[in-house]
Amino acid sequence: MQLAKRVEALPPYLFARISELIAEQRARGVDVISFGIGDPDLPTPGYILDSLKQAADEPANHRYPETEGLPEFRAAVARWYARRHGVALDSVREIVSLVGSKEGIGHFPLVLVDPGDVVLITDPGYPVYEIGTLFCGGESVKVPLREEDGWLPRLDDVPAEVARRAKLIWLNYPNNPTGAVADLAFFERAVRWARAHDVVIAHDLAYSEVTYDGYVAPSILEVEGARDVAIEFNSLSKAFNMTGWRVGMAVGNATLVDALRRVKSNLDSGVPQAVQQMAITALDGSTEAIAEHNATYVRRRDRVVEVLRALGLRVEPPRASLYVWARLPEGQRSSAAYAQQLVEATGVVVTPGVSYGEAGEGYIRLSLTLADARVEEGLRRLAAFARGERAL
Ligand SMILES: Cc1ncc(COP(=O)(O)O)c(C=O)c1O
Numbered sequence: 001m002q003l004a005k006r007v008e009a010l011p012p013y014l015f016a017r018i019s020e021l022i023a024e025q026r027a028r029g030v031d032v033i034s035f036g037i038g039d040p041d042l043p044t045p046g047y048i049l050d051s052l053k054q055a056a057d058e059p060a061n062h063r064y065p066e067t068e069g070l071p072e073f074r075a076a077v078a079r080w081y082a083r084r085h086g087v088a089l090d091s092v093r094e095i096v097s098l099v100g101s102k103e104g105i106g107h108f109p110l111v112l113v114d115p116g117d118v119v120l121i122t123d124p125g126y127p128v129y130e131i132g133t134l135f136c137g138g139e140s141v142k143v144p145l146r147e148e149d150g151w152l153p154r155l156d157d158v159p160a161e162v163a164r165r166a167k168l169i170w171l172n173y174p175n176n177p178t179g180a181v182a183d184l185a186f187f188e189r190a191v192r193w194a195r196a197h198d199v200v201i202a203h204d205l206a207y208s209e210v211t212y213d214g215y216v217a218p219s220i221l222e223v224e225g226a227r228d229v230a231i232e233f234n235s236l237s238k239a240f241n242m243t244g245w246r247v248g249m250a251v252g253n254a255t256l257v258d259a260l261r262r263v264k265s266n267l268d269s270g271v272p273q274a275v276q277q278m279a280i281t282a283l284d285g286s287t288e289a290i291a292e293h294n295a296t297y298v299r300r301r302d303r304v305v306e307v308l309r310a311l312g313l314r315v316e317p318p319r320a321s322l323y324v325w326a327r328l329p330e331g332q333r334s335s336a337a338y339a340q341q342l343v344e345a346t347g348v349v350v351t352p353g354v355s356y357g358e359a360g361e362g363y364i365r366l367s368l369t370l371a372d373a374r375v376e377e378g379l380r381r382l383a384a385f386a387r388g389e390r391a392l
Pocket residue numbers: 038099100101102103105126172175176204206234235236237238243247248
């Protein structure tokens with residue numbers, strides 16, 4: 001059997017090597033503590049689950065949903081954008097539901113990218129941007145992010161020839177994996193650059209609500225005229241601990257939203273309506289649960305930062321996202337080797353920065369989505385390791 005080249009070309013899944021290491025340690029009887037994956041440990045709030053349970057009893061919700069989402073769901077997204085970002089969206093033309101934002105992000109290049117077209121991807125970055133381009137036969141060109149730039153891309157450094165061939169650029173702030181944030185002035189510059197080069201911006205706002213210390217994440221659509229060139233992806237996953245329910249949205253430029261809807265209508269049949277009902281409850285509800293979750297993450301963040309500094313890593317507390325991004329101690333260069341050393345000595349799993357792209361080399365990422373007791377046990381082991389004591 002000969003699999004398609006696009007499948008052969010798939011890079012190994014980001015966590016494949018980590019999964020192997022975990023399996024090896026478990027086989028030795030080690031209680032592995034993983035700071036690897038960013039999947040909230042806290043449950044979906046009860047009032048949101050109640051609306052799912054109620055909606056499940058409704059026979060109308062047992063049938064195929066529409067790809068674009070219930071009008072009521074899209075209206076709730078429009079209300080959310082108005083309240084949260086001061087952005088007025090036409091819920092019919094400018095909003096489409098997604099089966100989680102990963103689905104929309106993976107499929108979106110099908111809307112724009114023909115074989116040979118260039119897509120600009122920030123490095124380090126969420127791996128799905130590159131995969132969507134690969135599936136279309138497009139060429140991903142990496143735009144490096146650097147610590148000294150606050151992990152924002154230098155768009156003016158993109159060579160004119162590359163910008164000319166580029167159809168699309170992916171941006172993601174608050175950022176995975178670096179935890180970096182962007183202000184509206186950055187998005188204004190990005191929109192100006194995109195207009196000048198006739199490039200579409202796809203902005204991934206998945207971590208918009210996971211913010212700390214009073215920081216409020218803007219939407220790119222807050223920039224005047226952004227919707228001429230931009231589409232934004234978001235989801236209920238991180239804001240409301242709903243990763244398991246798979247519901248998100250793409251909003252913005254009506255032509256792009258409609259094209260994505262047309263592509264998707266040939267691939268999926270939309271988000272289960274009962275899940276859309278729970279999303280409406282979440283979007284229209286109070287922000288109390290979000291504040292509670294963020295207070296938990298902040299507590300964990302501060303403890304993680306403290307212990308990583310004791311280990312000799314250089315780290316700033318992130319103002320958003322579920323991740324602490326830390327620079328390896330002096331003299332350590334390979335993030336994979338460092339992660340392996342940690343898991344072998346302590347049973348603690350972290351993600352090597354290089355898994356997110358070459359520019360992530362020299363860093364590791366720790367997710368804040370483990371129960372407090374597990375965070376503390378993991379940190380106890382790392383602190384022991386830092387003191388040169390046995391951790392296990
Ligand atoms: C940057 C970023 N975008 C999008 C997603 C996808 O989230 P979901 O498909 O649950 O909406 C993730 C998930 O970890 C992410 O880190």
